[in-house]
Amino acid sequence: MKSDGVVDITVLGAGPVGLSTAYYAGHRDATVRIVESLEQIGGQVSAVYPEKHVYDVAGHPKILGQKLTDLCAEQGLQYGADVRLGEEAKELSRIERDGEELYSLETDRGNRYLSRAIVITAGHGAFEPRKLGVEGIDGWEGRGLHYFVREKATFAGRRCVIVGGGDSALDWTLGLQDTARLPITLVHRRDRFRALETSVNEARRLAADGGVRICTPHEVRGIAGDGSMESVTLENTATGEVEEVPCDALITLLGFVSHLGAIAQWNIELEGKRQIRVDPMTMETNAPLIFAAGDVAGYPGKITLITIGMGEAAIAANNAVAQIRGEKAQPKYSTD
Ligand SMILES: Cc1cc2nc3c(=O)[nH]c(=O)nc-3n(C[C@H](O)[C@H](O)[C@H](O)COP(=O)(O)OP(=O)(O)OC[C@H]3O[C@@H](n4cnc5c(N)ncnc54)[C@H](O)[C@@H]3O)c2cc1C
Numbered sequence: 001m002k003s004d005g006v007v008d009i010t011v012l013g014a015g016p017v018g019l020s021t022a023y024y025a026g027h028r029d030a031t032v033r034i035v036e037s038l039e040q041i042g043g044q045v046s047a048v049y050p051e052k053h054v055y056d057v058a059g060h061p062k063i064l065g066q067k068l069t070d071l072c073a074e075q076g077l078q079y080g081a082d083v084r085l086g087e088e089a090k091e092l093s094r095i096e097r098d099g100e101e102l103y104s105l106e107t108d109r110g111n112r113y114l115s116r117a118i119v120i121t122a123g124h125g126a127f128e129p130r131k132l133g134v135e136g137i138d139g140w141e142g143r144g145l146h147y148f149v150r151e152k153a154t155f156a157g158r159r160c161v162i163v164g165g166g167d168s169a170l171d172w173t174l175g176l177q178d179t180a181r182l183p184i185t186l187v188h189r190r191d192r193f194r195a196l197e198t199s200v201n202e203a204r205r206l207a208a209d210g211g212v213r214i215c216t217p218h219e220v221r222g223i224a225g226d227g228s229m230e231s232v233t234l235e236n237t238a239t240g241e242v243e244e245v246p247c248d249a250l251i252t253l254l255g256f257v258s259h260l261g262a263i264a265q266w267n268i269e270l271e272g273k274r275q276i277r278v279d280p281m282t283m284e285t286n287a288p289l290i291f292a293a294g295d296v297a298g299y300p301g302k303i304t305l306i307t308i309g310m311g312e313a314a315i316a317a318n319n320a321v322a323q324i325r326g327e328k329a330q331p332k333y334s335t336d
Pocket residue numbers: 012013014015016017018035036037038042043044045048049053054055056057087088089090121122123124125126168261262263293294295296304305306307309
């Protein structure tokens with residue numbers, strides 16, 4: 001087991017909030033190591049929706065997900081954070097070295113990283129897409145079944161059926177209008193969508209123009225094809241009517257199931273099953289010098305948005321630095 005040099009702060013997770021934490025810590029002249037289980041940085045934004053536009057991050061009226069995380073990385077890594085990709089955090093313990101109490105974080109690669117403080121920005125932890133309850137569904141992966149829209153070009157000229165009633169399903173029904181073969185079939189098991197009203201209105205407008213076919217309340221009952229996908233069977237659950245719809249690409253956007261994994265075993269108080277409880281004044285957990293920020297951090301009234309997580313990153317980093325140095329937490333403005 002290797003033990004690398006001691007840093008001030010280990011940041012667990014390289015999503016937008018982990019990168020923001022690295023920025024604020026570096027800005028305060030703290031040393032940082034980021035440990036990320038994926039082989040890439042950018043968290044959910046790069047993994048799930050790199051080509052979706054984001055409209056609600058302050059200072060960016062409209063920006064592609066990947067572009068946003070590229071900028072987060074440019075800003076967050078400018079002070080030379082040590083980035084360890086492809087390593088999942090597993091064990092956390094308190095050790096003493098040269099009279100100093102440190103955290104020791106062990107990863108699934110057998111590395112051990114030492115730091116004075118930890119900021120957990122693990123999002124939803126290890127997450128995976130929620131799947132349709134259709135027999136043999138896994139067998140269609142790589143043969144026309146998609147859980148993400150990573151590159152729009154994959155769907156160029158394809159007959160797409162999108163399943164879901166939330167923002168992702170509506171966003172991609174609109175977002176693939178210039179790419180897929182029209183109409184795109186949008187399937188939802190209820191009549192009412194959960195997505196942003198303006199997106200639903202736009203989809204209904206496109207339905208009138210032939211760009212979208214809205215099937216509600218419908219469910220997917222089967223998938224057929226010789227080798228690759230050729231059609232899906234839809235049932236109108238109100239009438240019981242069944243129809244076969246030609247389909248090369250079935251895109252199911254039904255959200256994710258996720259779990260905190262090893263982090264949940266670290267004796268840190270949780271908020272529900274998916275979040276770590278923090279004091280929103282400091283973003284500190286019940287464990288000394290362990291902070292959390294972003295989607296993983298929970299407190300009453302929490303809203304899981306990038307902008308909020310970035311604010312929490314500033315609070316967490318500033319408080320971690322203050323505690324390590326035995327100072328009062330104070331902002332330091334950026335300046336030349
Ligand atoms: C489809 C979709 C659309 C969205 N659109 C918007 C939007 O328009 N605007 C907006 O503000 N928000 C949006 N969000 C929410 C936004 O993406 C999240 O709020 C944001 O990604 C949270 O950032 P984070 O850094 O806290 O977590 P994440 O982005 O989830 O990053 C966490 C990182 O931690 C890593 N990790 C987890 N566990 C471990 C471990 N044990 N060891 C090492 N690494 C670990 C993960 O691999 C991941 O890379 C959207 C979310 C989705 C799913």
